[in-house]
Amino acid sequence: MSTMWYVILGAVSVAYFVLGGLDQGVAMLLPALRGDDRRREALNALGPMFLGNEVWVVGAAGVLIAAFPRLEGELFTAAYPAVVAAVLGLAALSAGVQLRGRARRRGGFDVLIPAAGLTLATAWGLLFGVLLHGVPIGADGHVHGLAPFADPMVWLTAAANVLLVLAHGAAYLHWKLGRPLRPGLPLLAGGVAALALGGWWLAAPAGIRNPVAGTVLALVAVAAVVVAGWVPRPGMAFAATAVACALPVVAAASALFPGVLASTLDPGATVTVDGAAAGADTLRLLTLGAAPLLPVLVAVQAACWWLFRRRTSPYW
Amino acid sequence: MSALEYARTQFGLTASLHFTFVMVTLGLVVLVAVMQTRYTITGQEVYGRMARFWGQLYAINYAVGIATGLVMEFEIGLNWSGLSRLTGDVFGAPLALETLIAFVLESTLLGMWIFGWGRLGKRLHLALIWGTAATALLSAFWVLVSNAFLQHPVGYALDEHGTARLTDFGALLTNSALWFALAHAVSATMIAGGVLVAGVSAWRLRRARTDDFELFRRSLRLGIRVGLIGTFLTIGFGYAQFGWIDASQPMKMAGRGDTALERQAELVQRFGPGDYLVSGNVGVALGLMIQIANLLFLVLAVAQALTFRDALIHRRWARPMSWLLTALIPVPMLTAIAGWFVREEGRQPWAVYGLLRTADAVSPMSAGALRWSTFGFSALVVALVLLDWWLLARAAARPPGEAFAPEPAEQRQEALV
Numbered sequence: 001m002s003t004m005w006y007v008i009l010g011a012v013s014v015a016y017f018v019l020g021g022l023d024q025g026v027a028m029l030l031p032a033l034r035g036d037d038r039r040r041e042a043l044n045a046l047g048p049m050f051l052g053n054e055v056w057v058v059g060a061a062g063v064l065i066a067a068f069p070r071l072e073g074e075l076f077t078a079a080y081p082a083v084v085a086a087v088l089g090l091a092a093l094s095a096g097v098q099l100r101g102r103a104r105r106r107g108g109f110d111v112l113i114p115a116a117g118l119t120l121a122t123a124w125g126l127l128f129g130v131l132l133h134g135v136p137i138g139a140d141g142h143v144h145g146l147a148p149f150a151d152p153m154v155w156l157t158a159a160a161n162v163l164l165v166l167a168h169g170a171a172y173l174h175w176k177l178g179r180p181l182r183p184g185l186p187l188l189a190g191g192v193a194a195l196a197l198g199g200w201w202l203a204a205p206a207g208i209r210n211p212v213a214g215t216v217l218a219l220v221a222v223a224a225v226v227v228a229g230w231v232p233r234p235g236m237a238f239a240a241t242a243v244a245c246a247l248p249v250v251a252a253a254s255a256l257f258p259g260v261l262a263s264t265l266d267p268g269a270t271v272t273v274d275g276a277a278a279g280a281d282t283l284r285l286l287t288l289g290a291a292p293l294l295p296v297l298v299a300v301q302a303a304c305w306w307l308f309r310r311r312t313s314p315y316w
Numbered sequence: 317m318s319a320l321e322y323a324r325t326q327f328g329l330t331a332s333l334h335f336t337f338v339m340v341t342l343g344l345v346v347l348v349a350v351m352q353t354r355y356t357i358t359g360q361e362v363y364g365r366m367a368r369f370w371g372q373l374y375a376i377n378y379a380v381g382i383a384t385g386l387v388m389e390f391e392i393g394l395n396w397s398g399l400s401r402l403t404g405d406v407f408g409a410p411l412a413l414e415t416l417i418a419f420v421l422e423s424t425l426l427g428m429w430i431f432g433w434g435r436l437g438k439r440l441h442l443a444l445i446w447g448t449a450a451t452a453l454l455s456a457f458w459v460l461v462s463n464a465f466l467q468h469p470v471g472y473a474l475d476e477h478g479t480a481r482l483t484d485f486g487a488l489l490t491n492s493a494l495w496f497a498l499a500h501a502v503s504a505t506m507i508a509g510g511v512l513v514a515g516v517s518a519w520r521l522r523r524a525r526t527d528d529f530e531l532f533r534r535s536l537r538l539g540i541r542v543g544l545i546g547t548f549l550t551i552g553f554g555y556a557q558f559g560w561i562d563a564s565q566p567m568k569m570a571g572r573g574d575t576a577l578e579r580q581a582e583l584v585q586r587f588g589p590g591d592y593l594v595s596g597n598v599g600v601a602l603g604l605m606i607q608i609a610n611l612l613f614l615v616l617a618v619a620q621a622l623t624f625r626d627a628l629i630h631r632r633w634a635r636p637m638s639w640l641l642t643a644l645i646p647v648p649m650l651t652a653i654a655g656w657f658v659r660e661e662g663r664q665p666w667a668v669y670g671l672l673r674t675a676d677a678v679s680p681m682s683a684g685a686l687r688w689s690t691f692g693f694s695a696l697v698v699a700l701v702l703l704d705w706w707l708l709a710r711a712a713a714r715p716p717g718e719a720f721a722p723e724p725a726e727q728r729q730e731a732l733v
Binding site: 051054057062063066069074076077080094282286289307 | 379382385397412421431435689707711
């Protein structure tokens with residue numbers, strides 16, 4: 001049961017990294033677009049999907065709190081600064097993107113939105129790096145002190161994530177608006193590939209239990225970015241960057257499994273999926289209450305993408 | 317200030333300000349759905365214009381409200397790890413159901429509704445706003461299931477590590493601290509929505525621009541009616557909660573006098589040494605809430621009487637009431653904050669009543685770290701509130717015109733984004 005909920009947590013996180021990454025990427029690309037019309041067009045390309053994209057992070061946090069309360073408690077404590085930054089970024093991004101069109105002067109929003117996107121992409125990348133690297137959990141099962149934010153590998157992961165969502169956003173805008181963007185997808189794709197591979201091999205953190213599965217998945221993710229850089233059709237390139245955004249989550253989870261939060265102090269103190277999960281009754285309740293509705297949710301979001309498959313702007 | 321005080325200040329501020337967004341959102345969405353239903357059934361354009369005008373205010377408020385809600389969700393995880401560790405099993409489950417099946421669905425449907433005017437079939441589009449309203453109410457329900465557990469923990473057993481494990485979900489749903497509180501809170505959102513609609517309409521009608529006279533005339537009448545009914549229900553469901561409070565939280569209404577001292581002795585026997593007296597401000601907040609609600613009922617009843625033959629709009633002597641309605645817009649929100657103060661401050665020193673003390677629920681953070689996050693989050697949330705009301709005021713003042721026609725002839729280029 002706890003493994004099933006771990007898979008659901010993974011699926012919801014994947015949804016956020018793919019869809020939310022899209023928002024972050026487009027947000028960061030705003031300064032690369034000249035003129036208010038172009039910028040508005042880019043944000044309108046997110047349009048009806050924006051809210052639906054962002055809410056997956058709320059869903060992921062909800063699953064984390066309910067199904068894995070211990071993981072949530074320890075991880076958030078260890079990565080406090082990164083999580084605070086992410087929350088500030090989330091709030092600023094969601095308010096900024098939705099309110100930009102209502103302001104008379106857009107200058108402030110045009111700084112706020114990319115800054116929020118960059119903060120978010122960096123913070124999630126850091127959190128991701130912390131997960132791979134492990135946190136200082138003592139023998140009592142609790143975190144003592146902050147995660148190793150000084151470690152350059154953690155920052156390398158963050159940089160890779162920033163480049164990845166940039167490539168993702170660029171591919172999306174190319175697909176939706178029919179014009180390639182200047183920052184050049186191939187260049188970004190190459191950067192991500194190099195950073196990801198280098199980071200993965202150099203870091204070789206202690207918490208990793210299944211290096212083969214993790215490495216293979218990471219390589220597939222890198223391959224997807226490379227493909228995205230070379231395929232001629234923008235739709236295909238977008239699909240490829242989406243895969244590339246999804247796979248790191250899967251790769252990290254498989255590499256750590258059955259552990260989920262590695263301890264840098266004491267290998268025995270590593271938090272496992274079972275150890276982090278809520279009680280059986282809670283999981284059964286969640287399974288009955290939420291699991292049947294997840295397909296509905298996916299169907300509604302799919303319907304949203306289909307209904308608004310053409311370019312959109314709201315009437316008011 | 318200590319880490320605990322920072323964490324409490326931070327959460328109290330975020331939660332009460334977030335709740336002002338919730339009230340406007342919940343109150344408006346049902347009104348908008350009703351307007352759009354009338355439009356779909358009768359085909360009268362004025363209802364479509366109403367739905368679009370108020371829907372726009374609703375969408376602004378929702379967009380900013382999400383940001384404050386996000387801050388709040390993460391604050392629970394960041395600052396209250398004791399709560400997740402010891403009782404997260406039980407109280408986290410309804411919160412997860414809230415985020416997954418209510419909130420995520422609600423936002424998806426709302427995004428489609430905002431962009432769907434004139435693009436989707438009328439019936440599908442109507443279904444979207446009702447779907448949004450239903451999931452919004454479902455959200456409120458799950459959040460209060462969680463909150464009711466904190467007020468009056470039921471349906472759990474402690475395992476060998478002292479962690480609360482869920483044993484009886486039915487007990488969570490039949491919690492005595494749940495249903496009247498839910499009805500009370502939902503009725504209060506009716507007041508907030510109704511008074512907002514009535515107050516803005518009264519203001520627009522006073523400005524004597526006749527283009528949208530019909531839109532605001534009907535909105536004014538609807539707003540007053542809904543506000544009046546909401547106040548009646550809120551007061552009733554408020555008093556209905558006195559029973560369980562006295563049974564489960566003897567200190568909340570005990571004040572600071574002799575009764576309180578007697579109960580302090582009882583609680584020391586039950587839970588061990590500690591200060592179980594609640595702050596004297598709880599009684600003040602309770603009295604304020606009750607008095608304001610009674611006065612509000614009176615005012616809205618008079619306003620309702622003045623809608624007869626639209627005296628409120630046409631008669632000079634009725635002008636003060638029109639002004640009053642506009643001035644009352646923030647009152648339901650402030651009163652609701654007083655209500656939350658009674659409910660939450662009134663159960664101290666407990667985070668989970670009788671089970672987990674607030675002091676034990678806070679994360680093992682340094683006061684320094686919490687000070688910075690408190691400044692950061694508080695500044696952000698307060699800025700969001702100010703931004704919200706500024707944008708709402710601007711949207712409410714928008715000159716009437718083509719913008720609110722439900723089915724414009726040509727595709728508009730104006731953008732939300």
